[in-house]
Amino acid sequence: MDIFIRNGMIYDPEIGFHGRKNIVVKDGRIAALTDELLAADTIIDAEGLYVVPGFIDIHIHEDTLTEDQINYSTECAALRMGVTTVVGGNCGFSPENLEEYIAYLQKQGAPVNTMMLQGYNTIRGKFFTDAQNQSAYRQGDVYASVSEAQIEQAKEEVKKSLELGAAGLSFGLEYTPGCSFHELTSVCSVLKDFPNALITVHYRHDAGRCLDSIRECIQLSEETGVPLEFSHIGSCAGYGDKRYMEEALTLLQTAREEGIDITADCYPYNAFSTLIGSTVFDDGALEKWGVSYDAILPIQGKFKNCACTREIFDYLRKEEPDTRVVCFAMKEENVFRAYKDDAVIVASDGKFVENQGHARTAGTFPRVLGLLCRERGILSFEEAIKKMTLLPANRMHLTEKGRLQVGKDADITILDRNAVREGNTFVEPAKAPLGIAYVIVNGNIAMCHGEIQSASDGVFINRQDS
Ligand SMILES: [Zn+2]
Missing domain, CATH: 3.20.20.140 (Metal-dependent hydrolases)
Incomplete structure (x- = not known):
């Protein structure tokens, strides 16, 4: 086997199964759900964690x-x-x-x-x-x-x-x-x-x-x-x-x-996000949402993280229309x-x-x-x-995904249900979330406690016509 995930609480949303099982991952698939403790090259201890698709x-x-x-x-x-x-x-x-x-x-x-x-x-x-x-x-x-x-x-x-x-x-x-x-x-x-x-x-x-x-x-x-x-x-x-x-x-x-x-x-x-020069901010937009200019926050450029005034808004619309903003509307x-x-x-x-x-x-x-x-x-x-x-x-x-069942794709997320939450803010948007312990993509550990382990395990998926 490639990975053995032991002692995790498993939740499969299709069957509704909820319980403690060990998972065997092999060749990109979920090879077994078992009560047995097996040896493997890579073991993930999921004690106290939830294992979900x-x-x-x-x-x-x-x-x-x-x-x-x-x-x-x-x-x-x-x-x-x-x-x-x-x-x-x-x-x-x-x-x-x-x-x-x-x-x-x-x-x-x-x-x-x-x-x-x-x-x-x-x-x-x-x-x-x-x-x-x-x-x-x-x-x-x-x-x-x-x-x-x-x-x-x-x-x-x-x-x-x-x-x-x-x-x-x-x-x-x-x-x-x-x-x-x-x-x-x-x-x-x-x-x-x-x-x-x-x-x-x-x-x-x-x-x-x-x-x-x-x-x-x-x-x-x-x-x-x-x-x-x-x-x-x-x-x-x-x-x-x-x-x-x-x-x-x-x-x-x-x-x-x-x-x-x-x-x-x-x-x-x-808050939504778009480019300030887009049609979304055409005349009448703020009145329609019932907000004022300060609801708009540029998130790049020279006015980054500085709430709009009418002057900033007009300037960006005209001179730097590709400035991305968020708008708390x-x-x-x-x-x-x-x-x-x-x-x-x-x-x-x-x-x-x-x-x-x-x-x-x-x-x-x-x-x-x-x-x-x-x-x-x-x-x-x-x-x-x-x-x-x-x-x-x-x-x-995607019949092989979104499920935690034997034979399905080994795309798996292991998380701490009691700790998971976002770790970022609008000012520091890229900070990693808390409580996401491991992410397995196509049978390989791609992320571990906020650190990317591999950024090339994902594949292009054709539209599924079956
Ligand atoms: Zn959209």
Whole structure:
């Protein structure tokens, strides 16, 4: 055997098994669950710890490939949280050259297993090469419509990406106001030929118009017949009046009861993060959220960690639009409410560049287990683990992951249930969480007590069509 994990408390969210067993890991798989104590080259003593399936984060923004190299800031943060599989390419944004990106993953490996979505905004932006690029999130004229010929061209690109193994197609509708519903249904029609391909959508509107956005997604999934993942519902419906979130969840639940395959994910913070030059901060945004300029905190550049004033905001919007900011605009209790819904998945929406970014990137999973479960009692440990493992595995049709059973992939997280919590803050976002003892990726120890042991055990995972 390769690794013997002894004396841990095991929890498998599918069987519901809870109990003390030893685990044998061999050739990347879980070879046995046993009461026997066996000898092995590598022994992990899990006395007093919980052993659960590695977490699956279905919503990250992948680390960028530049000059033939990926600096894995985001994926390393994921690994330290207990994550063993991620899905990149969300909110409409994916690598300019997905084929090259996938080839890199296949050749070099990655800290964690990686699936990729094709971002539609990335395709759409290429139609507007003449337009002034105001910000990385405004690729071309995002308010303009596209022609029928361009839609056909986009469909070809989507098809090509799906043939490369992309998990599906992501939209960032808030960033492309010019994208019509007709355009959406047209490009999504391609996915019908690819079983298990899904659509993920960063909504068109938040706050007071969040319900319109959810209705649009329900209609999109219903008309195309393609499964849909509604991205980070907390930053769509978590504002002001708590009825927004209640009604948002009810709309989704009702749609599911009517047979529409639509679920949502959520990160556990009352602040979102984006580029200050993006459409998110167009006129009227602050009024809509009921916050003032000081709710916006630049997390890079010359005003890093210095709350905005009107002057700083105007300056950055105009002169340094690619400055990443966090904005404390949602209400924590409304965001946390989302997790009470059985179908809502825990996902980080993480993105670090050189270890800088929103705290969710390195804090999401431990924060849910520490703050929401243990301290606030909003959901149980078992419910939380299920939302981090089995639910996202099922969403992505990963039948060999998200489970702690004999024969399944040896993606395993070993944690201290009584100590796990985020270790970072918005000012020090990259600090490792507490209580995550070991993370095993494909049968190898990839992380131990906050220290990365290996950053290349993860593989690229094709969309699963079985
Ligand atoms: Zn998004």
